[in-house]
Amino acid sequence: MVAQDTVFYEKVEQIFNHNSPPLIMGILNVTPDSFFDGGKFTSEIQWLEHTQQMIEEGADIIDIGAYSTRPGATNVSEQDEMERLVKVIKSVRKQFPELLISADTFRASIASKAIDAGANIINDISGGTMDDAMFSTIAKLKVPYILMHIQGTPKTMQQNPHYENVTEDVFAFFTSKLKELKELGVSKVIIDPGFGFGKTLEHNYQLLEDFEKFNSIGLPVLVGFSRKSMVCKLLKVKPEEGLNGTSVLNTIALKKGAKILRVHDVKEAKEAVMIVEYLKKVKKMEH
Numbered sequence: 015m016v017a018q019d020t021v022f023y024e025k026v027e028q029i030f031n032h033n034s035p036p037l038i039m040g041i042l043n044v045t046p047d048s049f050f051d052g053g054k055f056t057s058e059i060q061w062l063e064h065t066q067q068m069i070e071e072g073a074d075i076i077d078i079g080a081y082s083t084r085p086g087a088t089n090v091s092e093q094d095e096m097e098r099l100v101k102v103i104k105s106v107r108k109q110f111p112e113l114l115i116s117a118d119t120f121r122a123s124i125a126s127k128a129i130d131a132g133a134n135i136i137n138d139i140s141g142g143t144m145d146d147a148m149f150s151t152i153a154k155l156k157v158p159y160i161l162m163h164i165q166g167t168p169k170t171m172q173q174n175p176h177y178e179n180v181t182e183d184v185f186a187f188f189t190s191k192l193k194e195l196k197e198l199g200v201s202k203v204i205i206d207p208g209f210g211f212g213k214t215l216e217h218n219y220q221l222l223e224d225f226e227k228f229n230s231i232g233l234p235v236l237v238g239f240s241r242k243s244m245v246c247k248l249l250k251v252k253p254e255e256g257l258n259g260t261s262v263l264n265t266i267a268l269k270k271g272a273k274i275l276r277v278h279d280v281k282e283a284k285e286a287v288m289i290v291e292y293l294k295k296v297k298k299m300e301h
Contacts, residue, residue, distance in 0.1 A: 022134050025074070025114045026158055029234050029273065030202065035291050036268055038283050039075040039116065039276040040068035041240065044102045045082040045090075061102055062109050069110065072284035075135070076110075077276060078102055079118030083139050083168040083211075096124050100131045107132030116160070122147035129155050135204075139211065140164055141191055153198035160204045160236060161195070163187050165212025172212070180217040181224040184208070188231060204274065206236040210244055218244040222263065225270040234273035239263040241278060261286055 028034045044061060065076055080098035081090045103115060117128035120140035125148065128136070137160040142148045144167065152159045163184045165175050177183045188205055195203055207221050207228060228235050239245060245259035246252060261282050264275050268290040277283040 021112055022114060026134065026202070028074075029158065029204065036272060036287050037074040037274045038072055038280055038287065039077050039236070039274050040065075040071075040073035040280045041276060041278050042068070042076050042078045042102070042106070043082070044078065044080050044098055058105055062105065065106055065110065065113075068280045069113065071280035073280045075114045075116050075274070076106065077116040077118050077137055078106065078133070079137075081119065089169070092121060092124065095119065095121065096127055099124060100127050103128055103131040103133050120144040120148070122151040125151055126155065129157055134158070135160065137206075138162060139168075139208070141187065141208075142194070149194055149198055149200065152195070153200050158202040158204060159195070159200060160206055161188065161191055162206035162211065162236075163208040168211075175212045175214050175217060177217065180213065180220050181227055184221065185227055185231075188228070192231070192233075204234045204236050205231060206238065206276075209237060209239055210242040213244075215244055215247050222266060222270075225267060225272070229271040235271065236274040236276055237264070237267045237272045238276035239267070240276065257282060265290060 029037060042061060042065060044056060046056065068076060078099065080102065081095045099117060099119065103117060106113065106115060114135070115133045116135040116137045117125065117133035118137045118139070119125055119128060120138050122145045125136045125138070135158045136152060136155070138148055139162050141161045141163055143164065165171055166173070184207055192203060205228060209218050209221065213221070240260050241253040241256035245256040245263065249256070249259050251259070257279055260277070260279065264277070264283055265286045267275070268286060275283045275287070
């Protein structure tokens with residue numbers, strides 16, 4: 015299985031090493047209707063060129079998704095998602111044999127096929143809530159798993175998000191799900207607070223304000239702000255104009271300890287990492 019090949023061992027270990035610099039996860043959506051880049055990368059030449067560009071700009075991981083999870087997104091059949099995702103993973107793996115590939119799916123059966131096709135990591139936007147077989151599948155596959163928090167489903171999540179205390183509720187979700195995963199022998203877990211997934215504008219910024227609480231879990235934390243409504247609503251801009259706001263949020267999250275930035279714009283995210291890492295270096299030199 016590709017995911018367990020030694021060529022990827024060091025790259026995966028970098029994710030879980032507290033002392034290694036934060037990583038960039040470039041987004042490759044092969045969907046016709048994603049909120050920002052839907053329909054842009056539907057031919058092999060388009061997705062391979064885009065992947066090449068992201069690698070050149072500094073992406074450490076490429077996250078491939080074939081199911082749009084924007085608010086109100088329509089359902090994609092299991093067959094359609096599987097055919098689309100597997101085809102692209104195989105193509106990208108063939109072209110970039112040493113690339114760390116993440117498969118963005120909440121379906122356990124597709125997670126298995128994605129790993130067989132050459133993916134290394136499973137990125138589940140549902141945190142195991144939309145397919146009961148996901149956790150046991152991850153345990154069998156023995157691959158790193160991105161556990162994201164969502165309230166509801168992509169179709170319903172933004173209708174009326176409600177929490178007693180958003181930070182405490184999301185933290186409790188992680189505590190519960192991580193216990194389940196641990197009992198199944200899954201230890202390589204990355205957590206994602208799920209910015210924009212069943213959260214109001216205020217909820218999103220509260221989670222960012224309280225970000226250090228998630229670091230206390232002791233696992234790498236991934237953030238995905240890229241051109242989302244928490245940028246665009248607040249700044250009253252369209253996703254096409256949301257890069258500056260995204261860079262600001264990425265920088266704040268890095269200062270608060272984020273380990274992976276999931277982004278459409280790799281070059282700018284890489285620059286944010288370089289600046290924050292240099293600040294850390296200067297701080298160490300003072301002492």
